[in-house]
Amino acid sequence: MGKKNVVSIEDRIPTLKQERKKKANRRLIFYLSLFFILIAVIVYLQSPLSDIKTINASGNSIVEESKVIDISGIQTGTNIWTVDKTDAREKLQENPVIQEAEVNRDLPWTVDIKVTEVNFVGSVKRDNEQIPISGNGKLLQDTDQTSIGGNVPFLIDFTEEDHLQQMAKELGELPAAILNLISEIHWQPTDNNQDKITLFMNDGYTVDSTIRHFADNMRVYPSIVQQLESASDEGIIHIGEGVYFEKFDSEHNAEISDNNSDNST
Known part of the structure; x- marks a missing residue:
């Protein structure tokens, strides 16, 4: 049988004491750190910091x-x-x-x-002031907000609130790229069409259209313009039941191919 190494308890006491002291020191450091953190938090909460x-x-x-x-x-x-x-x-x-x-x-x-x-789609003139209008047809006439950012159209002669709100909702559904091309929208109702409107575009064209389904109809405007030679050709682009260009100096209307059923999305 081999010889066993026997360590007496007296030999282990210094090591045990040292380990206990280290644990006590670590515990003390933890509680002191926690104490100072709490003090710092209290000072922070109660001070101008x-x-x-x-x-x-x-x-x-x-x-x-x-x-x-x-x-x-x-x-x-x-x-x-x-x-x-x-x-x-x-x-x-x-x-x-x-x-x-x-x-x-x-x-x-x-x-x-x-x-x-809110998404602003245009402005209207009321009491000699230009009042912004949102996509849900809400006017800011009860606030001191009288200007809006971006390039949005000016709605003119909309004397009936129902038609104004309907127009605003249609504009709210229009892509921003097309909305920013519109300079003015004039409401020009007739006995046969209360929704008739005329648009003056920033690129020089004039558009005859209607409030009804306006957003869907106007989605094809960019493709229509591409088929025209230039805005110097004076006339009106009709976008509604059909799509065609009417020159002022011609007895004939120029038909425009309507690819809109494919482009209206």
Whole structure:
């Protein structure tokens, strides 16, 4: 039988004491660290270090950044943890220009406001003022908002609200690339067609159309223009029941091939 190594308990005591001391030190360091972290948090919450220093607004192109911040009710110098994000969001969404709003804390002292504005499709003239109109036909006549960004048409002679709202909804369904080509839309109802409209385009053409199915009909406008020689040919592009170009100096109308049934999507 081989000889066994026997270690007495007296020989192991120093090692055990050392390990216990290391564990105690680690535990002490952990609790001290936790204590100082809690102290730091309390100091941060109770001191000007947690006061809002910066408020950022994004997503806005119509409402100015300063106005977005003002509407939210959030102010610099107030404690960032006292900000009621739900209340600020609801205040922002009460503005007819702002469709959605999101408010977030960006620690240590910044608040970020992100808004989504309504889609504006044109403007109308009321009481010698140019008033923006949204895609759902809502006018901003009850606000001080009298300008909009982008290149959207001016709606003229729309004296009946039903036709104005219907026109706005059709414009809201129109691709932006085509919407931006329209300079003016004149409502010119007749006894036979209350939906009759005339469009003056930014590329020089004039279009005769109707409010009914306007968005679907106008989707073919780019392909129609490509078939014409130039805007110098004075005449009217008719887009409605049929599609053709009527020259002012000719007794005959130029038929335009309608590929729209394939291009209307």
